[in-house]
Amino acid sequence: MAIFILKRVGLALVTLWILSVIVFFLGQILPGDPARAILGPLAAPNAVHALDQQLGTNRPVLTQYWSWISHFVHGDLGTSYTYDSAVGPLVWKALGHSLELAIVAFVVVVPLGILGGVWAALAAGKRRDRVISILGLSTTVLPELVTGIVLIVVFGIALNVLPFSATWPPGASLPTQLYHLILPAAVLVLILFGYIEQMARAGTIEALNSDYARTAILKGLPRRTVIRRHILRNSLLPTITVIATQVGYLIGGLVVVETLFHYQGIGSLIVNAATAKDFPMLEGGVLVIGIVYMVATLVADIVYTLLNPRIRFQAAE
Amino acid sequence: MSVDAVSVESRAAIRSGRQQDRNELLRELLHSKTFLIGAGILLFWIVAAALGPTLVPQSPYAQNLNAINRAPSGAHWFGTDQLGRDMFARVIVGARDVLIVAPLATLVGTVIGTGLGLTMGYFGGFTDTFISRFVEAFLALPVVIIAILGSVALGPGNGTVIAVIGVIFAPLIARTVRSAVLLERQLDYVAAARLRGEGPLYIMFVEILPNVLPPIVVEFTVRLGYAVFTIVTLTFLGFGIQPPSANWGLDISTNFGVVPAGYWWEVFFDALAIATLVVGVNMVANAVEQAFEP
Numbered sequence: 001m002a003i004f005i006l007k008r009v010g011l012a013l014v015t016l017w018i019l020s021v022i023v024f025f026l027g028q029i030l031p032g033d034p035a036r037a038i039l040g041p042l043a044a045p046n047a048v049h050a051l052d053q054q055l056g057t058n059r060p061v062l063t064q065y066w067s068w069i070s071h072f073v074h075g076d077l078g079t080s081y082t083y084d085s086a087v088g089p090l091v092w093k094a095l096g097h098s099l100e101l102a103i104v105a106f107v108v109v110v111p112l113g114i115l116g117g118v119w120a121a122l123a124a125g126k127r128r129d130r131v132i133s134i135l136g137l138s139t140t141v142l143p144e145l146v147t148g149i150v151l152i153v154v155f156g157i158a159l160n161v162l163p164f165s166a167t168w169p170p171g172a173s174l175p176t177q178l179y180h181l182i183l184p185a186a187v188l189v190l191i192l193f194g195y196i197e198q199m200a201r202a203g204t205i206e207a208l209n210s211d212y213a214r215t216a217i218l219k220g221l222p223r224r225t226v227i228r229r230h231i232l233r234n235s236l237l238p239t240i241t242v243i244a245t246q247v248g249y250l251i252g253g254l255v256v257v258e259t260l261f262h263y264q265g266i267g268s269l270i271v272n273a274a275t276a277k278d279f280p281m282l283e284g285g286v287l288v289i290g291i292v293y294m295v296a297t298l299v300a301d302i303v304y305t306l307l308n309p310r311i312r313f314q315a316a317e
Numbered sequence: 318m319s320v321d322a323v324s325v326e327s328r329a330a331i332r333s334g335r336q337q338d339r340n341e342l343l344r345e346l347l348h349s350k351t352f353l354i355g356a357g358i359l360l361f362w363i364v365a366a367a368l369g370p371t372l373v374p375q376s377p378y379a380q381n382l383n384a385i386n387r388a389p390s391g392a393h394w395f396g397t398d399q400l401g402r403d404m405f406a407r408v409i410v411g412a413r414d415v416l417i418v419a420p421l422a423t424l425v426g427t428v429i430g431t432g433l434g435l436t437m438g439y440f441g442g443f444t445d446t447f448i449s450r451f452v453e454a455f456l457a458l459p460v461v462i463i464a465i466l467g468s469v470a471l472g473p474g475n476g477t478v479i480a481v482i483g484v485i486f487a488p489l490i491a492r493t494v495r496s497a498v499l500l501e502r503q504l505d506y507v508a509a510a511r512l513r514g515e516g517p518l519y520i521m522f523v524e525i526l527p528n529v530l531p532p533i534v535v536e537f538t539v540r541l542g543y544a545v546f547t548i549v550t551l552t553f554l555g556f557g558i559q560p561p562s563a564n565w566g567l568d569i570s571t572n573f574g575v576v577p578a579g580y581w582w583e584v585f586f587d588a589l590a591i592a593t594l595v596v597g598v599n600m601v602a603n604a605v606e607q608a609f610e611p
Contacts, residue, residue, distance in 0.1 A: 014450070015450070015453055015454045015457055016454075016457075018450065018451060018454035019454045019455075019457055019458065022454060022455065023466065026466040026467065026469070026470045027466055027469065027470070138596065141542065141546075141595055141596060141599045142592055142595060142596070143546045143549055143550055143591060143595065144550070145549060145550060145553050145566070145569060145588065145591065146588045146589075146591050146592045146595075149569065149576075149584050149585065149588040150585075150588060152576065153576070153581040153584075153585050156577075157576065157577070157579060157581050158581070164576075164577065165577075248457070248458075248459050249459065251459050251462070252459025252460055252461040252462060253459075255459075255461045255462070255465070255550075255554070256461070256550055256553065256554070259553075259554060260573070270462065270465060271465065271554055271555075274465045274466075274468065274469045274556070275555060277469065282465075282466070282469065286458065286462055286466060289458065289459070289462060290457050290458055293457055293458070293459070294457055297457075
C-alpha cells in the first residue's frame with residue numbers, strides 16, 4: 001500500500017514538472033518580449049531594454065526557468081507586473097474565494113446527484129428515470145455561460161430575488177456571503193449534476209442486477225435494507241472517482257462563472273492576468289491550479305483504493 | 318497473374334461490404350428521433366450561417382443611435398443593442414463564425430490526434446510512454462486554462478482559437494485511437510502486411526486506419542459539441558474574434574455590462590442560440606455514437 005501511494009506521488013511529481021515546463025514556455029517564452037508587451041509597441045527601445053533588465057527577462061531561457069521554478073518551490077511565486085506586489089498572497093486569497101464557491105457547489109451537488117442517480121435507477125426505464133436523466137444531461141452539455149445568463153436574467157432581473165453579483169459588501173457575515181453565492185453555485189451545480197447522477201445511476205443499476213443483490217432480496221431482506229446495505233455501498237465507489245475528476249472541470253467552469261458574476265476567485269485572476277499580460281501572475285495561478293488538480297486526483301485514487309478491497313489487496317501484493 | 322486476380326476480386330468484395338455497412342448505418346440514423354431533431358437544429362444554423370446576411374431584414378452592423386437598447390418589438394424581434402444594432406440580425410449572422418471555426422478546430426484536433434494515436438498504438442514501447450506522459454501533463458489542466466495560455470502565447474483571434482482547440486483535442490482523440498490500434502495490431506492482416514514487406518507508414522495509414530475509423534468518427538462528433546462550448550467561452554473571455562464581428566460569445570461579453578439595467582435581450586437570445594446549437598450537436602453525436610455501437 002505504501003509503495004502504491006509512493007508510486008502515485010512520484011508519478012504526480014513528474015507530471016507536475018512537465019506541466020511547469022509547458023506553463024513556463026507558453027506563458028513566458030512564446031508571447032515574445034514581456035517588456036515590449038507591457039510598454040506597448042510605441043515605447044522607446046532603451047526603455048524596453050531597461051525594463052527587460054529589471055524583470056530579468058533578457059537572461060538565457062534556462063536560467064529564467066530555473067530561477068522561476070526554484071523560487072516557486074520555496075513558495076515565492078514572483079512579482080506581479082500589474083500590481084507590483086508579490087503574486088503569492090494574491091493567488092492564495094483568490095484560491096480561498098474559489099474554494100468557498102466550489103465547496104458550496106459540491107456540498108449541494110454531491111448528495112443531490114447521488115440521490116437523483118439512485119432514485120432514477122430504482123425506476124430504470126420508467127418515466128421518472130427518463131425525466132431525471134434527460135434533465136441531467138441537458139443541463140450538463142450547456143456551457144456555463146448559457147446557464148449563468150439564463151439564471152441571471154430569470155432570478156436576478158425578472159424576478160429580482162437573488163443578487164447577480166457574487167461580490168459581497170466588505171465584512172459581510174457568512175449567511176450574506178452564502179446568499180451572494182447562490183446563483184454562481186447554482187450554475188456549477190447544474191453542470192455537475194448530470195455527471196454525478198449518471199455515474200450513481202449506472203453503479204446502482206449494475207449493483208441491482210448483481211447476484212448478491214438478488215440473493216439478499218430472495219433471502220427476504222426488506223427492500224430498504226438491501227438498498228442501503230448492499231446496493232449503495234457498491235454503487236458509490238465509481239461515483240467517488242467521478243467526483244474527483246470533476247474537480248478539474250469545476251476549476252475550468254469557475255473561470256467563466258467568476259467572470260460572469262464578478263467574483264474575485266482564481267479563475268477571474270487568471271483571465272485578468274492573461275488580458276493584462278501579467279505573466280508571473282498568470283503562470284503562478286495556472287501552476288497552482290495544476291497542483292490543486294493533481295492533489296485532488298491523487299486523493300481520489302487513494303480513497304478509491306482504500307474503499308475497494310479488490311484493488312487494495314492487489315496493490316499490497 | 319492468378320494472385321492479382323484474387324486480390325482485385327477481394328478488394329471489390331471489401332468495397333461492396335463497406336458500402337453495405339454504410340447504408341445500414343445511414344438507415345439506422347434516419348430512424349433515430351434524436352438524430353433527426355439534432356440534425357434539424359444543425360441544418361437551421363447551417364442555413365443561417367450560409368445565407369445569414371441575405372435572410373435578415375436589417376444589417377447586423379448598421380448602427381442607429383436613435384434606437385439604442387430597445388426592447389423586443391415588431392420592428393426589432395430581439396430588440397437592439399447599445400449601438401442600436403438589430404439583435405435578431407446579429408444572432409442569425411453570428412452563427413457563421415462558430416460554424417466555420419468549430420468544425421475546422423475539431424478537424425485539426427482529429428487529424429493530429431489520429432496521427433499521434435496511430436504512432437503510439439503501432440510502435441508502442443518508448444514512443445508510447447513518452448507521448449503518454451506529455452499527454453497526461455497536458456490533461457492535468459482544465460481546457461479553458463490551456464486555451465487562455467495558448468491565446469496569450471499566440472494573440473487573440475480565430476486562428477488562435479482553431480490552433481488551441483486543435484492542440485487540446487489532439488491528445489484526447491489520440492488516446493481513443495491508440496486503444497483501438499492496440500486491438501487491431503494483433504490481427505492477422507497486419508502481420509500479413511508486415512510479411513509482404515510493407516513499411517510502417519503504409520500499414521498504419523492504409524491497413525489499420527480504415528478499420529479504426531468508426532471510433533474516430535464518433536470522437537469527431539462528440540468533440541464538435543465541446544468545440545462550440547470552448548469557442549463561445551473563449552470569445553466571451555476576450556480571447557477569440559474581436560469586435561465588431563457578430564459573434565454570440567462576443568456579444569454577450571460586450572453587452573453583459575448593461576444587463577443589470579434590465580436590457581436582458583442583448584444577451585439572452587445569444588445564450589439561447591448557443592444553447593440550441595450545443596444541444597443539436599450533442600443529439601447528433603449521441604445518435605452517431607449509438608449507431609456505431611455493435
